[in-house]
Amino acid sequence: MEAAAPQGFRQRLQQLPRGFIYLLMALVVVWQLLFPLPMPISPSATTKGVYDAINKVPPGKLIVISADWDASTEAETGPQMTAIMHACFRAKKPFALLTLSPPAGAKLANDRAVAVAEQYGAKYGVNWCNWGYKYGYENIVMSLAKNIPATLKSDFHGDPISALPMMTGVKDYRDLGLVIEVTGLANVTEIWLGFLRGPFGTPLAAGYTAVMAPGYYPFVDSHQMAGMLVGAKGAAEMEALVEHPGDATRIMNVQSWAHLLIIALIVVGNLGYLLARGGGRR
Amino acid sequence: MNSLEHANWFMRALFFTLSAVIVASVLSAQRGRAMYIRRIPGLSAIEEAVGRATEMGKPIFFSPGLAGIGITTLQALSILAHIVRLAATHATRIIVGTADATVLPVAEEAVREAYDSAGRPELFRPEDVRFVSDSQFAYALGSVGLMSRDQTATNFFFGQFFAEALILTENGRSLGALQVAGTPDPVQIPFFIATCDYVVIGDEYYAASAYLTREPTQTGSLVGQDVVKAGLIALLIFGLGLVTYLAGHAPNGTVLSHLLTLLKAGS
């Protein structure tokens, strides 16, 4: 519930107008977008886990990147996808995109893959492909365990999966070297953990939005996941590892100062609170 | 054998033991054994929150979250039914906005029957239980629109929420509403705590039906949960100690090494 109108400087410190806070935040974001102060980025252990997992995929095995995100989380999951694809192309590991939910993820991921593939001269169907959006969650994952071509039938463009050269010989989970789940949705990773990592031991890694990542540290800690990218920071760290700074690196400049602003506001609020409390005691 | 796809011997033993403890506790409560539940501030505040809306002559908004029909949403609807029964005694209007089409008919039925059981069936308005959108942010903005147009005095958020939680609650706060939230998912709890007056977290959420109704079956189940939790903690400590000891003192081929292998296979 809203409090009564502020009285005095100490109260005012605790009750800055909401509009003023929004204006400060907008100014900080615009300032850093226009005049960035770049800072070095050092990759964390969880990000290195994803990078190493990609590089450790045995020859002849496929990587599946599950693009389960849409425009609402694109600021974080989009750069994560791009950085992961850079890592796959650099390591010359073929990968397939898949979307369990939401449907928009298939096209968004495809657009990014086309742009990145162009930089490496990678060919669709040879170095990468897009299995498209498949409805069914755990049903799809369970079906893929038995027969990948029969489950998928066609790719994102509607062409038969069996016509893609890179899908020759790919039958079931035993032909997969790694699954990377990039998502802003809860409870999707658990499907991969339950129906892939558990039964077959296929390595699993992930990319999450920063707000949901804390809940998945237990899985990384217990080695059920090889690693994870945490929000835009994870994407920026991956960009640093693949030596290809992009959107996430720019976002981190903005995020640095936005975090400082939030910390400053909390300090101001607490200063007002302590001063008011101290003034009340006298 | 991994226990994620099918149960192994350990999972079977664990599940049946845990279930037996919970069911035994329920039966014990049904036979009249008194059971104590500590105060849960978020749930105690429900009556105060309904009272505030009644005094101000403004409606209440209830959101059962974004998930489909499942235990989280069913628990939310159980809490909704309790709130409706409280509100019906004072003819306070309740608006329910759902984000899943499968929840809509169940919510409508829950509200209708709650008004019936409170003896006020004439207060039920079908248009007050409505589908807003299944798109996350469209739901958030649509619900905020409902709150601001109808000038709700109290907002309840119980169920599974995601990123839209902060949009809902911050806007509700700016409109001056008293807000009570509850979710079992730890990710959104910090946002609820920062913006709501009362928050029900973690397994307090699943204790709601027992706490609100004080029915023997419900309280027995709740006490059974606590006994199970204590048992699991003891098992964890025992298992941790045993594996740590065996790892250092179990030469290959001995009984102890076989026990260690068995314990690892049970995981």
Added chain:
Amino acid sequence: MWRSLQIGLSQLFSPAHSTGELVAYVVGALLASVLVLALLHKGLGWRGKRRLTMAVTFTAGLFFALEYFYPVRMVAGRQRNFLTDYIQPANEVLAIIMAFTVGLGIYSLIQVHGRNVLRQRRGWCNSLAFFLSMVVMFGFTLADNYIKVSDPPPAVLPYPKASFEILFNGLFMPLQSATFSLLAFYIASAAYRAFRVRTLEAGLMMAAAFVVMLGQVPIGAWLTHSLPVTGYHGIPAFFRLENLGEWVMTWLNTPAQRGITFGVAIGALAMSLRIWLSLERGTFFSEQS
């Protein structure tokens, strides 16, 4: 007998081979459902309905529970028991039933907004805008699905496809992103208003929050970049903000998350048992009107 039952069921539920057969199946299934529901409604009192609900709930739960707990044998490298092959069809049936309810949501929206427009209530223009946007988006989405273009697409797309692109990629997607970005402003104002150091515990929490927030961004790493990475038994390196933040997340946050997850899982188990065994009380579970 089990084998005969399987054969009978597979003959009854065999796929349709022609459009006529499919239409006959659908119409027949609809009529049969309506008949069965009408008979149940007329023939059963509230006690009978309650018992039927309890029986169906128990059987449905038993199917999935039995499939998980029944002993398995390895067949072609997969764990299997006599129910495993029916799990996927059962999930597909559930998905189809859920799909029927999509229409309910649209019906509810049409009902509410239709009433606003017909009675010209306050804000009826917004309801009119809802109908307009629903019809326009529906139309262009259908057009986008059915109009095929060459690969790569031409420089100038056909009007319906171009309109879909503008509405979906040009309007809907940016709106979603914009709404998500509101959270940055809201969290700033919520954090400023809510976080007050009233107790020692709140102070500790605040300190941990500052460490994690700064550890997550490059400026935090820059603030402590002068601390040596190696040497001195790694103690100075531990206090670099990015390392300290990582330590808080893995050594403090992870056990807390595990604890909450355990508690919630046990609560969910108890609630699931109550629903499965129909012990749960509530308006729509068991009490009569």
